[in-house]
Amino acid sequence: MTTASADRASASPTSLGKGLAVLAALADGGPMRVDTLAECTGLPPSTVYRYVRELVAFGFIEPRDGVYVAGERLARLAHSSGWNHRLTRYSSPLLAELSRASGESAILTVLVGRSALVVDRAESPQAIRLSFEQGGLLPLHAGASAKIVLAYAPQMVIDDVIEHALPGDRGNAAALRLCAQLAEVRRTGQVVTHGEADQHAVGIAVPVFTGSTFTCGLSLAGPAYRIDAARARELGDLLRRAGRRLSQTLTATAGL
Numbered sequence: 001m002t003t004a005s006a007d008r009a010s011a012s013p014t015s016l017g018k019g020l021a022v023l024a025a026l027a028d029g030g031p032m033r034v035d036t037l038a039e040c041t042g043l044p045p046s047t048v049y050r051y052v053r054e055l056v057a058f059g060f061i062e063p064r065d066g067v068y069v070a071g072e073r074l075a076r077l078a079h080s081s082g083w084n085h086r087l088t089r090y091s092s093p094l095l096a097e098l099s100r101a102s103g104e105s106a107i108l109t110v111l112v113g114r115s116a117l118v119v120d121r122a123e124s125p126q127a128i129r130l131s132f133e134q135g136g137l138l139p140l141h142a143g144a145s146a147k148i149v150l151a152y153a154p155q156m157v158i159d160d161v162i163e164h165a166l167p168g169d170r171g172n173a174a175a176l177r178l179c180a181q182l183a184e185v186r187r188t189g190q191v192v193t194h195g196e197a198d199q200h201a202v203g204i205a206v207p208v209f210t211g212s213t214f215t216c217g218l219s220l221a222g223p224a225y226r227i228d229a230a231r232a233r234e235l236g237d238l239l240r241r242a243g244r245r246l247s248q249t250l251t252a253t254a255g256l
Helices: 004-011 015-029 034-041 045-057 072-079 082-102 144-151 155-165 173-188 229-252
Strands: 061-064 067-070 105-112 115-122 137-139 191-194 201-210 213-223
Touching: 015 034, 015 045, 015 067, 034 045, 045 061, 045 067, 082 105, 082 115, 082 213, 082 229, 105 144, 115 144, 137 144, 144 155, 144 173, 144 191, 144 201, 144 213, 155 173, 201 229, 213 229
Parallel strands: none
Antiparallel strands: 061 067, 105 115, 105 213, 115 137, 191 201, 201 213
């Protein structure tokens, strides 16, 4: 047993400890199959499956395409943290202003485990729009709102996303494209995606920092027919100005 989850499982032989070890493995390591969870926790697959069923029943994890991911209840716990409440205190007026100025949905995302958590959002005032659930979890490898978070995530998170979310090994074309895109995001301070999280959507996102530390992603998203290349540049400029304002506010109030 080589992971922290395995250590916790061996140190906590009770039923509660084993269930928490399974939950911690998913929270720390991102989407996993039962056999991978068994490896991470050092528990037999039959035992892992029993706890997985109970965690699904209580809403802490969810099954998706043969793997298990953090569920709504776990996302709500993360969303209710003191830091995220402080973040939304400053971001909510800014997101509302962004949505009005752009006519598109504005979203704030942070890294939680191996997912991007939607901490705050302001929906587009237009009838046809993209909607995001506050407290919802997004896969890190698709869409501007998530990729901006992935680009500034620790390398171990990037490696795990490449290993579990993309087919094949690190040398395949999809992994190489993602690594190149993340490097470009860090170089330019912006990401634009077309049809990744939603087939008919365009997303634009920028990073927000507290001092020199990445804090969250700020993004706009809308239907592709409204966002051509020229409009995407306009929205990018709007986002960068808003991102700088939020960064200045967070940095100035960091010690409060």
